[in-house]
Every structure is written in C-alpha cells, then in structure tokens.
Amino acid sequence: MIASIKPTKALQGAVRAPPSKARTHxxxxxxxxxxxxxEIHNPLSCDDTYATANVVSSLGAKLDCGTERWxxxxxxxxxxxRGIIDCGESGVTLRFTVPISSLLDDDVRLxxxxxxxxxxxxxxxxxxGQLGIRVDVDEFEVRVHAGPAKGGRVQIPGNVSSQxxxxxxxxxxxMIEGLRIEVTSHLESxxxxxxxxxxxxxxxxxxxxxxxxxxxxxxPHQIYRPAQHLIPGDYSSAAFxxxxxxxxxxxxxxxxxxxxxEDPD
Numbered sequence: 001m002i003a004s005i006k007p008t009k010a011l012q013g014a015v016r017a018p019p020s021k022a023r024t025h026x027x028x029x030x031x032x033x034x035x036x037x038x039e040i041h042n043p044l045s046c047d048d049t050y051a052t053a054n055v056v057s058s059l060g061a062k063l064d065c066g067t068e069r070w071x072x073x074x075x076x077x078x079x080x081x082r083g084i085i086d087c088g089e090s091g092v093t094l095r096f097t098v099p100i101s102s103l104l105d106d107d108v109r110l111x112x113x114x115x116x117x118x119x120x121x122x123x124x125x126x127x128x129g130q131l132g133i134r135v136d137v138d139e140f141e142v143r144v145h146a147g148p149a150k151g152g153r154v155q156i157p158g159n160v161s162s163q164x165x166x167x168x169x170x171x172x173x174x175m176i177e178g179l180r181i182e183v184t185s186h187l188e189s190x191x192x193x194x195x196x197x198x199x200x201x202x203x204x205x206x207x208x209x210x211x212x213x214x215x216x217x218x219x220p221h222q223i224y225r226p227a228q229h230l231i232p233g234d235y236s237s238a239a240f241x242x243x244x245x246x247x248x249x250x251x252x253x254x255x256x257x258x259x260x261x262e263d264p265d
Contacts, residue, residue: 011245014253017233019044020263022192025052025092026199027229028072029100029170032056034203035076036226042256043070043231051088055097058085074226080106084141087112091119095163098124098142099171102133102149110142117142124164127156131175151175151220158187158213165216166196172218173205181216191264198262202227233257236265 024044029052031038043049045065056072057063060079064071078100087093087110094112098121101108111117117139125135131154134145151172156164165181172179187193190213197207204225208217233256245252 008248010248011250011252014255015241017235017241017254017256018237019231019256020234020265021046021048022092022195022263022265023199023229023231024049025090025096026166026196027231028052028056028070029096030199030203030224031072031226032059032061032074032078033100033170033174034072034074034224034226036074038072038074038203038226038229040070040072040229040231042068044234047088048090048093051086051090051093052096055085055087055093058082059100074224076224078104080104081108084109084111087116089114089116091116091161092163094119094142095121095124095161096167096170098135098144099128099149099167101144102128102131102147103171103174104144105146105148107146108144110144111140120160123157123160124167127154127164127168130154149175151177151179153180153182155182155184157185158183158190159185160188162187162189162192165193169193169196169200169207169216169218172207172216173200173220173222173224176220178220179216179218181218183214183216187213189264191262194262195264199229202229232261232263234265235261235263 019042021044027040058081062073128135131149133147133149136143168181205222238254241254
C-alpha cells in the first residue's frame with residue numbers, strides 16, 4: 001500500500017475509535033468453542049485478528065467476515081486441521097491456540113512470521129507438560145502432540161505473559177477433569193485476564209478466582225453457548241487521535257469509547 005500524507009495546521013471532524021483488539025481475539029476463540037452462531041459487531045480488522053480468524057477456520061468453524069459484522073458458526077467439536085496453521089505475527093493467537101489445540105486427539109502444527117516462534121513460550125510448554133501434553137518448539141514451528149488433555153492441576157508463573165493464563169482458561173472448561181491453575185508469581189497484566197473471564201462468562205463459562213488472581217478454578221462439563229459481541233472502542237488506539245488533536249490545538253470528536261470500561265488499555 002502506498003499512502004500520501006499532506007501536512008495540515010489543524011484537524012476537524014468526527015472519527016470512530018478503533019475497536020478493541022483484545023476483545024475481538026477473545027470473541028473469535030469463544031465463538032470457535034461454541035455450538036451455534038456467534039456474532040461479533042464492530043470487530044477490529046487487522047493482521048493479528050485475521051490470524052486468529054485463520055485459526056478458527058482451520059479448527060472447524062465457519063467464518064463470515066463482513067465489514068461491520070463477523071459471524072462464527074461453531075460445531076461444538078474441534079476438527080483436526082489440514083497442514084500447518086499460520087498464526088501470522090500474533091502472540092495472542094499462538095499462545096491461545098496451543099492449549100486449545102490440546103483438546104484434539106491429533107497433532108496440531110503451528111507456525112508464525114517475523115520471529116513469532118522465538119517469543120517466550122516455555123512457561124506454557126511446561127504447563128502443558130504437567131497436563132500430559134507434549135509440545136515441541138523449534139525455530140520454524142510449534143507442534144502440539146495429540147491429546148486430548150484431561151485437565152487437573154497446573155502451576156505456571158504469571159510474570160512472563162498473562163496470555164498463557166488466558167489460553168488455559170479457554171481450554172479448561174472442555175477438559176474432562178476441569179482445570180485448576182496456580183500462579184506461582186505475581187500475575188502481570190491481570191486486567192487482560194479479567195477481560196478473558198468476562199468474555200467467557202458471556203458464553204456461559206464460569207471461572208472462580210481470588211482477589212489477587214493467584215489461582216483459577218474451572219469446573220468440567222461446562223458448555224460454551226453462542227453469544228453476541230459488540231466490540232467497544234479502544235482507548236489506547238484512540239490516544240493517537242487525541243494526541244494529534246492536542247498538538248495541533250484542534251477539536252476532534254472521537255466516538256465509540258465507553259464511559260465505563262474495565263479494559264486495561
């Protein structure tokens with residue numbers, strides 16, 4: 001794409017804030033695990049969310065991506081993918097897909113671009129090992145060996161990435177023994193885990209935790225139900241628009257930002 005940018009002394013007009021990437025990712029994964037049609041209104045369309053959309057399609061859901069609305073028709077049971085699943089450059093996509101893939105009774109191979117596979121993954125690999133799932137990582141791909149993971153108790157540090165915890169939370173309800181996660185160090189970015197729990201609740205999944213999120217308990221035999229998602233605007237993305245208005249002493253209206261938001265951004 002070639003873009004031409006012309007300088008201006010002032011900005012004016014109204015613009016809608018970009019939607020939340022974190023919530024778009026989570027809505028896609030929850031839709032994959034639900035039997036029936038989940039709709040995502042105002043999704044964020046970007047390379048990272050398209051990477052998650054690719055995973056959703058590869059694992060058996062039917063996906064229709066329109067301009068303002070995406071719909072995911074899940075069949076309630078994951079399907080073994082054909083070939084390697086490309087996670088693009090999205091860490092969220094890879095780190096959520098590893099535990100979700102452990103629910104299959106076939107190997108799942110994942111790859112990424114721009115050094116994605118070299119990003120920290122070891123705590124999640126070790127956690128999957130505690131659940132009886134072997135995960136091999138080399139410089140080219142991640143291979144999740146056939147499960148399905150039965151669940152049980154797992155210990156994992158919280159100071160590397162909260163995405164490991166969120167990925168396990170998505171898979172836990174579908175493990176036959178449920179899942180208890182014990183966080184062995186301070187949980188970084190716990191706000192994102194709160195978003196995960198909120199989106200799981202939307203799909204009728206219950207997660208128990210304590211005030212400092214040092215443990216999570218997920219009962220087995222829970223069923224994901226399809227849901228409607230309206231993705232709110234993202235304050236961190238809107239900050240660029242606000243800054244542009246501030247430095248040019250302009251007046252710009254930014255719509256789509258909720259007055260009350262629990263999002264960590």
